[in-house]
Amino acid sequence: MHGFVRKPRSQRESELLEASARLLPAAVTASSFSPEHAMVVESAQGCRIRDASGNEYIDYLMGSGPLLLGHAHPAVVEAVRQRAELGSSYLLVNENAIELAQGIVDTVPCAEKVCFNNSGSESTFFALRIARAFTGREKCLKFEGAFHGMNDYALMGNQWTSPPVDFPHPVPNSAGIPRAVQEQVLIGPWNDLETTEKIIEAHADELAAIIVEPMQRTFPPAPGFLEGLRDLTHRHGIVLIFDEVVTGFRLALGGAQEYYGVVPDLAAVCKGIASGYPISVLCGRSDMMDLADPRHLAQGDHVRMTGTFSGGSIACAAALATLGELRKEGVYPGLFAQGRKLMEGLGRSLTRSGIPHQITGEPPAFQPWFSAEVVTNFRQAITADPAMGARFSALLVDHGILKAHEKFFISTAHGDDEIEQTLAVFDAVADLLAQAG
Ligand SMILES: Cc1ncc(COP(=O)(O)O)c(C=O)c1O
Structure with a gap:
C-alpha cells in the first residue's frame, strides 16, 4: 500500500x-x-x-457511516438476495419489520415503540413533529454545528462556512427555508450547559424539543452535559431527542445512549442499522410514539408519519442480518x-x-x-x-x-x-x- x-x-x-x-x-x-x-x-x-x-x-x-460491517458483507448480501425473490414493497407490514422492531426495542434503551422511515432527515423531522404534538408547543432548540439532516428545521446553525452569530439566533443553511420555520428554531452552544440553561429557561414555555447529536459530529459531550440536558428537559416538560443517525449501533449496540448512559425520550437511528440499505428508525417512549396510531385521529392529536417505502422488507432483511452480526461476541x-x-x-x-x-x-x-x-x-x-x-x-x-x-x-x-x-x-x-x- x-x-x-x-x-x-x-x-x-x-x-x-x-x-x-x-x-x-x-x-x-x-x-x-x-x-x-x-x-x-x-x-x-x-x-x-x-x-x-x-x-x-x-x-x-x-x-x-452506514457500513459498520464493511461493504457487501456476505450475511447481508445473502439476506437481501433471499428476500428480493419474495417481492420488494408491499406498504403493508411484514414479518421482517416486526422482527426488526423487536430487535430495536431489545437493544436501544429509549425504544419502547418503533417507526420506520427511509433516511435520517425524515426521522429527525418526524421526531420534532411528535414533540410538537405531544407538548402543544412549537419551538425546538438545536446546537450550533450539529447536523440533523436536510429537513427545514434541521438545516440551521450548522453550515461550517457561515460566521457565528449570537445565541440563540438561527442561521438557515440553505436557500428556500421559510422564515416561519426559522422563527421556530433556537441555537445553543454545544458543551456549554450554563448558556444553554439560560436559553432554555427564557423559552421553556415555547420549547417542544431539544434535539442533540449525543456525540456532536466528533465532539463528545463534556462530562455532565447530556445529564444536564436530561435534567432540564425533565424539569420543563421538553422532549429530549437524540439524533443517533451516526452514533446508533456505532458506539454500542444501544448507541450513544448506552455508551454515555443518558436515555432520551425519542431517538432517530439510521446509518449503522442496515449496512447501507435505506432505512431509518424513529423510536422512543410509547406515550409519544403512540401519537402515530390512527386511533388518535378521533382525539385530534394524531401525528402522521407514514411513507410508501417505510419498513420495506428488503431493507428490514438487511437490518436484521446486520443486527445479527453486530450482536456477535x-x-x-x-x-x-x-x-x-x-x-x-x-x-x-x-x-x-x-x-x-x-x-x-x-x-x-x-x-x-x-x-x-x-x-x-x-x-x-x-x-x-x-x-x-x-x-x-x-x-x-x-x-x-x-x-x-x-x-x-x-x-x-x-x-x-x-x-x-x-x-x-x-x-x-x-x-x-x-x-x-
Ligand atoms: C447526525 C446526522 N443526522 C442526520 C443526518 C441525515 O441523515 P440522511 O442523510 O440519512 O438524511 C445525518 C447525515 O449525515 C447525520 O450525520
Whole structure:
C-alpha cells in the first residue's frame, strides 16, 4: 500500500464524471473532493473500494457511516438476495419489520415503540413533529454545528462556512427555508450547559424539543452535559431527542445512549442499522410514539408519519442480518481496538512531523483538526486550518486511503493489515504535510 501509485483517470471515468456534472447538480461523488480527486465508484467489498479507473483504496468514508460491517458483507448480501425473490414493497407490514422492531426495542434503551422511515432527515423531522404534538408547543432548540439532516428545521446553525452569530439566533443553511420555520428554531452552544440553561429557561414555555447529536459530529459531550440536558428537559416538560443517525449501533449496540448512559425520550437511528440499505428508525417512549396510531385521529392529536417505502422488507432483511452480526461476541471491542490504533497512530505521525493537531471523537468515528488549540465545539473548530485538512484528505487519496473531509469511519472489515498499511501512510502523509508547511 505504501507503494500505492494512483492510476491516472481513465477515459471512461472522465466521461462518467462529465456526465455526472451535466446531469446531477448535487452529484455527491463529484462534490466530496476537489475536481482532481473526484471519482466514480465501480464497486466495493469489505473495507476496499474501487474507482472506475481501476484504483483500489482502503475505505474510511464507508458511505458516510452506514457500513459498520464493511461493504457487501456476505450475511447481508445473502439476506437481501433471499428476500428480493419474495417481492420488494408491499406498504403493508411484514414479518421482517416486526422482527426488526423487536430487535430495536431489545437493544436501544429509549425504544419502547418503533417507526420506520427511509433516511435520517425524515426521522429527525418526524421526531420534532411528535414533540410538537405531544407538548402543544412549537419551538425546538438545536446546537450550533450539529447536523440533523436536510429537513427545514434541521438545516440551521450548522453550515461550517457561515460566521457565528449570537445565541440563540438561527442561521438557515440553505436557500428556500421559510422564515416561519426559522422563527421556530433556537441555537445553543454545544458543551456549554450554563448558556444553554439560560436559553432554555427564557423559552421553556415555547420549547417542544431539544434535539442533540449525543456525540456532536466528533465532539463528545463534556462530562455532565447530556445529564444536564436530561435534567432540564425533565424539569420543563421538553422532549429530549437524540439524533443517533451516526452514533446508533456505532458506539454500542444501544448507541450513544448506552455508551454515555443518558436515555432520551425519542431517538432517530439510521446509518449503522442496515449496512447501507435505506432505512431509518424513529423510536422512543410509547406515550409519544403512540401519537402515530390512527386511533388518535378521533382525539385530534394524531401525528402522521407514514411513507410508501417505510419498513420495506428488503431493507428490514438487511437490518436484521446486520443486527445479527453486530450482536456477535467481540464486535465492539474489535471496532474500538482498531479505531484506537488509528487515532493513536495518526496522532504519533502528526506529532513526529511537528504538525499542530487535535483528534476528536470516539474510536469508531474520529477526525483530526489542524489546530494547536483544544477543539470541543464548532466555534473552536472553525479556528482550525481547513486548507491543511483538505490537503491531508487529498494526500491520503493519493496514497490509497479514502476518507471524506470529515471523519474516519471504522468497520469490522478493517483488519490488522489495513490498519498497518494506513499507519504507514499516516507517516508518509504527515511528512509531506510538514514539508509543504
Ligand atoms: C447526525 C446526522 N443526522 C442526520 C443526518 C441525515 O441523515 P440522511 O442523510 O440519512 O438524511 C445525518 C447525515 O449525515 C447525520 O450525520
